[in-house]
Amino acid sequence: MSKEKPPYILLRHRDIPDLDNLEVYRQNGGFKAFEKVVTQMEPAAVTEVVKASGLRGRGGAGFPTGLKWSFIDNKSWPHYVVANADESEPGTFKDREIMEGNPYQFLEGVAICAYAVQANVAYIYLRGEFWNLAASLDQHIAALEAAGLLGENLFGSKYSLRLYTHLGAGAYICGEETALLESLEGKLGQPRLRPPFPPSYGLYGKPTIVNNVETLANVPLIIERGAEWYRSMGTEKSPGVKIFSLSGCVNKPGNYELPLGTTFRELIFEHGGGIPGGRNIKAIMAAGASSSLIVADERALDTPMDYESVPSVGAQLGSASVIVIDDSVSIPWLIDKTTHFFRHESCGKCTPCREGTFWMSHLTERIANGRARREDVELLYDVASQIRGKCLCALGEFSIEAVLSGIERFRSDFDVAVGEVQTAAHVEQVPASD
Amino acid sequence: MLAEKYAQEIQTILAKYPPDQRRSAVMPLLYIAQRDKMYVNREDMAEIAEILGITPTEVASIVGFYSLYYEEQKGKYHIQVCTDLPCALRGAERFMQELCSRLNIRPGETTADGLITVEPVMCLAACDKAPMFQVQSGAGLSYHENQTVESALALIEQLRSDATRKRGRDSHV
Numbered sequence: 001m002s003k004e005k006p007p008y009i010l011l012r013h014r015d016i017p018d019l020d021n022l023e024v025y026r027q028n029g030g031f032k033a034f035e036k037v038v039t040q041m042e043p044a045a046v047t048e049v050v051k052a053s054g055l056r057g058r059g060g061a062g063f064p065t066g067l068k069w070s071f072i073d074n075k076s077w078p079h080y081v082v083a084n085a086d087e088s089e090p091g092t093f094k095d096r097e098i099m100e101g102n103p104y105q106f107l108e109g110v111a112i113c114a115y116a117v118q119a120n121v122a123y124i125y126l127r128g129e130f131w132n133l134a135a136s137l138d139q140h141i142a143a144l145e146a147a148g149l150l151g152e153n154l155f156g157s158k159y160s161l162r163l164y165t166h167l168g169a170g171a172y173i174c175g176e177e178t179a180l181l182e183s184l185e186g187k188l189g190q191p192r193l194r195p196p197f198p199p200s201y202g203l204y205g206k207p208t209i210v211n212n213v214e215t216l217a218n219v220p221l222i223i224e225r226g227a228e229w230y231r232s233m234g235t236e237k238s239p240g241v242k243i244f245s246l247s248g249c250v251n252k253p254g255n256y257e258l259p260l261g262t263t264f265r266e267l268i269f270e271h272g273g274g275i276p277g278g279r280n281i282k283a284i285m286a287a288g289a290s291s292s293l294i295v296a297d298e299r300a301l302d303t304p305m306d307y308e309s310v311p312s313v314g315a316q317l318g319s320a321s322v323i324v325i326d327d328s329v330s331i332p333w334l335i336d337k338t339t340h341f342f343r344h345e346s347c348g349k350c351t352p353c354r355e356g357t358f359w360m361s362h363l364t365e366r367i368a369n370g371r372a373r374r375e376d377v378e379l380l381y382d383v384a385s386q387i388r389g390k391c392l393c394a395l396g397e398f399s400i401e402a403v404l405s406g407i408e409r410f411r412s413d414f415d416v417a418v419g420e421v422q423t424a425a426h427v428e429q430v431p432a433s434d
Numbered sequence: 435m436l437a438e439k440y441a442q443e444i445q446t447i448l449a450k451y452p453p454d455q456r457r458s459a460v461m462p463l464l465y466i467a468q469r470d471k472m473y474v475n476r477e478d479m480a481e482i483a484e485i486l487g488i489t490p491t492e493v494a495s496i497v498g499f500y501s502l503y504y505e506e507q508k509g510k511y512h513i514q515v516c517t518d519l520p521c522a523l524r525g526a527e528r529f530m531q532e533l534c535s536r537l538n539i540r541p542g543e544t545t546a547d548g549l550i551t552v553e554p555v556m557c558l559a560a561c562d563k564a565p566m567f568q569v570q571s572g573a574g575l576s577y578h579e580n581q582t583v584e585s586a587l588a589l590i591e592q593l594r595s596d597a598t599r600k601r602g603r604d605s606h607v
Contacts, residue, residue: 090518090557123450128502129558129568131575164450169461169500172556186457186486188499204455245561247520253562289519289557321561323520337519344556347499 009233009241010217011257013101020136022143025104031149033223034111039155044070046116050219052227054239059084059175059212060287060318062238062307065219071199072117073207080208081114081122082184083216086168086175088127090341091288091321094243094255095213099126099133102217103140109216111150111161112223117209120160125180128169137165172345176393177210179347190349191393212319214243234260238306242320246272249279249326261309265301268324275326283325283410286310287318289338290398292405293331314405331410332417335402336361336368342399353396356387360403367417377414381407436481440466444485456486460496464503472572473504501555502570509544509551511593512570513586517554520561529565530554532583537590549597550590569593 013019016028025031037046051066072079083106087095098106114122126134141163144150152160171189173179178192181203202208218240222230231239238260244267247253251273258267264284268274275281284300285291292315294300300313310317325334343357363380366372384400391397407414437444443466444459451458460482467478474497476490483490497503515530530541534552537545544551560566563579567586571593578589 087559088557091520091561092557093559093561096559127559128500129575129577132577135574166450166458167461167465169464169496170502170556171500183461184458185455186460186488186496188495204452247561248523253524255562285519323523323561325523329523334519337522341518341556 008257009221010098010105010214010243011101011255012105019102020100020104020140022104022140022147029224030104030220031108033220034108034115034149035155037112037115037223038157038159043116043118046112046223049227050116050222053218053222053230054227054237055215055218055222055230056238056307057212058214058218058242058319060089060290062317065211065215068199068211069113069116069209071197072209073200076200076207078121078206079117079119080203080206081110081117081119082177082180082203082208082210083110083122083124083213084175084177084180084210085124085126085130085213086180087130087213088172088175088345089288089290089319089321090338091247091285091323092245092319093247094245094319094321096130096133097255098213098217098243099130099137103137104144105220106213106217107137107140107144107163109219110163112219113209113211113216114161115159117207119209120162122161122163123184123203124163124165125174125184126165126167127174128167131167134165134167141165171347172341173347173393173395176395179393180210181208188347190347193392235304235306235308237308242305244305245319245321246324247321248285248324249275249281249329250324251276260306261304263302263304264296264322267305267322268301272324275324279326279328281324282327282329283331284315285323285325285402286315286320288321288323289341290318290394290401291315291321291323292401293325293334293409294405295409296325314409315401330368330417331406331413332364332368335406336364338402339364339399342395346395346399350391350393350396352387352390353399356383356396357399359383360399364403367414370417370419372418374418374420377407377418436463436467436470436478437485439470457488457492460486460488460493461500464493464497468503469572469574471507472510473507510549510571510597511551511590513550513552513567513590514555514558514570515552515567516556516558516560516564518557518561520557521564521566524564526565529581529583529586533586536583536587547594549594 008015018024047069055065056062110122168174174183174189176191179189183189198208234240242260244256256271281296284294284296294313294315339361343361346353346357348354384403387396387400447459447462463482467474479493480490483493517526542553565581566579569576
């Protein structure tokens with residue numbers, strides 16, 4: 001590679017061997033930031049630093065992290081922090097690598113967040129499939145308690161903190177923060193009506209900050225090196241680095257930590273090694289299965305991947321789970337895959353999502369299997385349009401992104417699927433009768 | 435009874451949550467029950483309800499809602515293949531079909547010896563290492579990535595011989 005790779009900020013275990021060992025993590029400055037905030041900083045001052053850094057939520061919504069922390073309701077106690085480690089979006093596999101390779105930086109981020117909002121208990125909600133990961137985090141938490149970095153009267157202060165892991169059991173919807181809180185309370189993982197938002201009414205009805213794993217993993221270095229340092233990377237409105245999970249039709253799938261504002265072209269062709277088999281790129285999904293389909297033309301490839309630029313090509317950055325689609329892929333097949341996913345994962349609370357994903361999946365299956373007519377494509381578009389804006393959480397919205405953009409932007413694939421193109425070809429082949 | 439067999443583990447779990455929020459422990463306690471038998475039966479649901487002070491129906495609703503809990507006994511080992519979009523783009527559907535046909539079952543079915551169930555599941559956050567699957571068993575969950583049909587069959591043979599050895603040992607007791 002021509003450019004020298006700057007040191008990793010989140011995936012530091014790729015630079016530093018055995019970073020999942022507490023001693024190694026401390027030798028590399030670990031838990032200095034947590035000690036600094038507990039012994040030298042007012043909680044509100046910590047929130048101010050995070051606010052000044054411009055860090056935005058990495059789970060998908062991109063909400064300013066420090067601003068969220070500042071919303072904590074100080075009239076109601078106790079406070080809680082919940083780390084969202086439910087990573088379930090098809091195409092997303094970054095939080096898992098952070099927690100496996102660099103777990104202490106994530107845990108230190110949880111601890112700093114807890115101090116900033118004065119929570120004495122924080123939960124880490126992991127998807128049920130991360131069974132082994134939860135067991136290893138439990139060991140890391142025990143090591144922190146043994147080292148006096150978690151527990152009572154930390155660093156001689158009055159501040160105390162306990163961390164606990166909690167395993168989900170296979171429900172995508174629990175990545176939505178209010179469904180996650182319901183699940184943590186031992187109930188069905190179904191979203192709550194908002195407002196009130198978790199910083200005023202969260203876990204057990206108490207003020208709660210819910211942040212994604214990657215978001216929290218940024219925090220220790222922001223405290224250690226300062227907001228200005230963080231702002232020196234990325235773009236003005238999307239500062240810092242992001243882990244891009246690259247998957248699909250690409251030579252080198254994997255996690256790539258790059259500054260926000262890196263172009264799709266650089267990610268896919270420079271880092272990802274391009275498309276296998278010399279095929280052409282056809283479409284890009286920037287936010288996993290929840291993404292609309294971006295037509296992968298020259299303009300799209302040159303678009304910077306940050307929160308404000310991706311909408312210019314009709315999509316969202318979301319969790320930056322970039323799925324590459326090559327020209328061998330039929331879009332009706334693709335939306336059949338995503339629609340089945342959302343049908344399975346709809347929690348059933350809101351009728352438009354529960355029934356809509358059910359009917360959409362019937363139609364997409366028929367279209368993908370060549371058993372549909374043109375009217376079915378129109379009906380699918382109509383059903384999808386009726387889900388928009390009618391559900392408590394974003395799952396319903398996510399379920400229609402690929403469907404609507406697929407039909408709008410890749411219409412010819414649907415014409416082939418419903419036999420119109422084949423019919424035309426067939427007609428041409430029929431010898432003239434005279 | 436779970437309360438006797440796993441007394442200490444249950445106490446550790448309950449201690450994670452505020453004393454007036456015991457219900458939060460329902461999912462971890464269901465995992466204990468499932469680890470014990472590879473599914474959750476009515477008796478265990480009733481016992482968990484009693485431990486937590488909620489109704490058996492509330493516990494059953496959790497088992498029904500979350501996909502990692504089983505209400506009936508299937509295979510001893512569940513081979514759960516991710517066939518979601520990113521994995522499908524890397525051949526996961528073909529992989530699962532071929533694996534099933536080599537085992538003489540269809541997706542969702544259990545092999546004749548009652549040991550192996552192969553089923554498609556939703557995204558497992560390992561999209562860059564497809565084809566991949568997790569094995570869910572009484573021992574917990576483990577990931578197996580960058581798989582071929584041959585490597586999966588070798589693993590299944592290993593699981594079968596483990597099960598046979600264990601059965602042999604149990605019969606001596």
